[in-house]
Amino acid sequence: MTQELFDFTKPGYYGQYGGAFVPEILRATLDELIAAFDAARADDQFWGAYVRELQTYSCRPTPVTPLPNLTKKLGGATICCKREDLNHTGAHKVNNVIGQGLLAKRMNKTRVIAETGAGQHGVATATMAARFGFECTIYMGAVDVRRQRPNVFWMEQLGATVVPIEDGSATLKDAINACLRDWSESMDSTHYVLGTACGPHPFPHMVSYFQSIIGQEARGQMLTQSGRLPDRVYACVGGGSNALGMFVPFIKNPEVELVGVEAGGHGIESGRHAARIPAHDIGVAQGYKTLFLQDDEGQMRETHSVAAGLDYIGVSPILAHLADTGRVRFTAARDDEAIAAAKLLIATEGIIPALESSHAFAGAIREAPSMRPDEIVLINLSGRGDKDIFTIADAIGDERWFSYLREMGARR
Amino acid sequence: MNLADYIRERRARRGILLMTHAVVGYPSLEANRRMLDAMISADVDLVELQLPFSEPVADGPLFVKANLDALAGGASHGQYWNLFSETAARAPFPVLAMCYYNSAFRMGHAAFCERLRGSGGRGFIIPDLPREEYGDLEALSAENGLAAIQFFTPTSTDERMMRLAQGARGFVYCVARRGVTGSATELDRGLYDLLARYRRMTDLPLALGFGIASADDIRRLRGVVDIAIVGSALLRSWERGGEDAYRAHLTEMAQARYS
Numbered sequence: 001m002t003q004e005l006f007d008f009t010k011p012g013y014y015g016q017y018g019g020a021f022v023p024e025i026l027r028a029t030l031d032e033l034i035a036a037f038d039a040a041r042a043d044d045q046f047w048g049a050y051v052r053e054l055q056t057y058s059c060r061p062t063p064v065t066p067l068p069n070l071t072k073k074l075g076g077a078t079i080c081c082k083r084e085d086l087n088h089t090g091a092h093k094v095n096n097v098i099g100q101g102l103l104a105k106r107m108n109k110t111r112v113i114a115e116t117g118a119g120q121h122g123v124a125t126a127t128m129a130a131r132f133g134f135e136c137t138i139y140m141g142a143v144d145v146r147r148q149r150p151n152v153f154w155m156e157q158l159g160a161t162v163v164p165i166e167d168g169s170a171t172l173k174d175a176i177n178a179c180l181r182d183w184s185e186s187m188d189s190t191h192y193v194l195g196t197a198c199g200p201h202p203f204p205h206m207v208s209y210f211q212s213i214i215g216q217e218a219r220g221q222m223l224t225q226s227g228r229l230p231d232r233v234y235a236c237v238g239g240g241s242n243a244l245g246m247f248v249p250f251i252k253n254p255e256v257e258l259v260g261v262e263a264g265g266h267g268i269e270s271g272r273h274a275a276r277i278p279a280h281d282i283g284v285a286q287g288y289k290t291l292f293l294q295d296d297e298g299q300m301r302e303t304h305s306v307a308a309g310l311d312y313i314g315v316s317p318i319l320a321h322l323a324d325t326g327r328v329r330f331t332a333a334r335d336d337e338a339i340a341a342a343k344l345l346i347a348t349e350g351i352i353p354a355l356e357s358s359h360a361f362a363g364a365i366r367e368a369p370s371m372r373p374d375e376i377v378l379i380n381l382s383g384r385g386d387k388d389i390f391t392i393a394d395a396i397g398d399e400r401w402f403s404y405l406r407e408m409g410a411r412r
Numbered sequence: 413m414n415l416a417d418y419i420r421e422r423r424a425r426r427g428i429l430l431m432t433h434a435v436v437g438y439p440s441l442e443a444n445r446r447m448l449d450a451m452i453s454a455d456v457d458l459v460e461l462q463l464p465f466s467e468p469v470a471d472g473p474l475f476v477k478a479n480l481d482a483l484a485g486g487a488s489h490g491q492y493w494n495l496f497s498e499t500a501a502r503a504p505f506p507v508l509a510m511c512y513y514n515s516a517f518r519m520g521h522a523a524f525c526e527r528l529r530g531s532g533g534r535g536f537i538i539p540d541l542p543r544e545e546y547g548d549l550e551a552l553s554a555e556n557g558l559a560a561i562q563f564f565t566p567t568s569t570d571e572r573m574m575r576l577a578q579g580a581r582g583f584v585y586c587v588a589r590r591g592v593t594g595s596a597t598e599l600d601r602g603l604y605d606l607l608a609r610y611r612r613m614t615d616l617p618l619a620l621g622f623g624i625a626s627a628d629d630i631r632r633l634r635g636v637v638d639i640a641i642v643g644s645a646l647l648r649s650w651e652r653g654g655e656d657a658y659r660a661h662l663t664e665m666a667q668a669r670y671s
Contacts, residue, residue: 021541023469025590025591167473168480177476184590185590185592283514283518285466287540
């Protein structure tokens, strides 16, 4: 394991992005976390314990699956994908959560809090809390609570308290603010399990560190299965944790092109999207400096994506920096392209992708036909799509599903 | 006279000073003017005017609502600076800007300092900007004669406070407890010990904020800190009983500085 993923210009900074912009009350807490994270990385046993927990609890290593039917259908590059959808709780989120849970144990914390948008990170955190014996509070925008009831149900069954947040847009960013406020008061007993590679230092570094298990495995699997590294790697980008987890172990191989796919929503020109990279508006919010979707006076804008996990105002400072240096190329996929990509993957390969991950597929599907068959494309399938049954059924307009919902509703 | 000297000079005549607060645009600009009228009548000693921001992480529920409702009502930087300069021109007390860092960052440090000075401001409070992230803002604020207010908190180490004190001007904003603005604080022995610790770290005046709500609180803090900061408690009075309740509450707290 490469212990140091990044060359810091100054601590916690990636080029001009990153830092820690938090109220002074949280400074000591972040210092405590930095010290614990540094000590864990320096401990030979820690990474091994982390990997063992994921191997025995969460199906790691997840496979790299060749996609011959999709390859044939598109008629270009040879396509395969990394199966983060096979993780316990159905997405890559569990990697980071288990890692931070082990860290929270080392810090003798008794309670964890987390924000969640779609609910995946909330469910993963509640699962970890149940297993490790932490008290758990999940903050979730009230809008998201209403549209993600199944996840709320499971979090509560797992013993977590789910707090709906009515402030602002009542979505993910507001849940993050609520976590920072809780933490300002509860830090003595509580660890904040931030779910993505955003927020104040050390979170971007720490989340990328835990998620880098994805790319480390994928690298070895590609060498074994294909005899070489892939030519292009695609990942969807919300906050950026699955993308960084996949990309970081390939960063020092310039022959591997890294492609981040943001949420194009209804199209960039519509203004209803969550693509932070193209406008290149630097700002500071939620504890860190990065590219935000904001207006001229620095107020955060409403974002939109069919995939709740991509529907966020900011992007990892590490990815903002890698966009500036050109090491990661960014593109965006619209809602309709993501849904079409999901349908194609389901039909050709029998794999149901999350709508978030479908954006990575949409990006690859657009470009793969113009590549040669001897070129290899690796896509990070960051999560499974069962959670999206309501959204996908809605988009497809499946009448029998609607009548089933009506019947279930009528029974109560 | 610099801000610290103004405070010391006034403090020599009063047991404690009072700093009040308003979120510009909440509940309305007109309401802000009436609050400011009340502050002038009550002869408060300092006032901070908050520029609304969409992600107010250091604020509790009441101020979060105030920030977001102000923005929903169309609050803009233009309106903020207009009310700021109008207030600085008519009020006898020094006026400080309180904002989140993105507002100053998006304006640019130089433009922010020039605008603040040009509007008659005496300093600024930015709760999400730690000193090590100031960059040239420290030098620019000094050049513009603006006091950059630093924070001491219950979790700050002595070493940390000494470092913050080096960059502090005007006074130090002392946080009474963990958490965010707007909920109660016990004014007990633990708090007095904390204040004694803060006192050892700087010669600047100390202002205590977070949870100061009543005239009794002010009386108990007399001689213990230099400035009592009251925000949420007054806004709560406005929400409950409008201008009359606000004036009554403010007058009572202002009088508690002496009796």
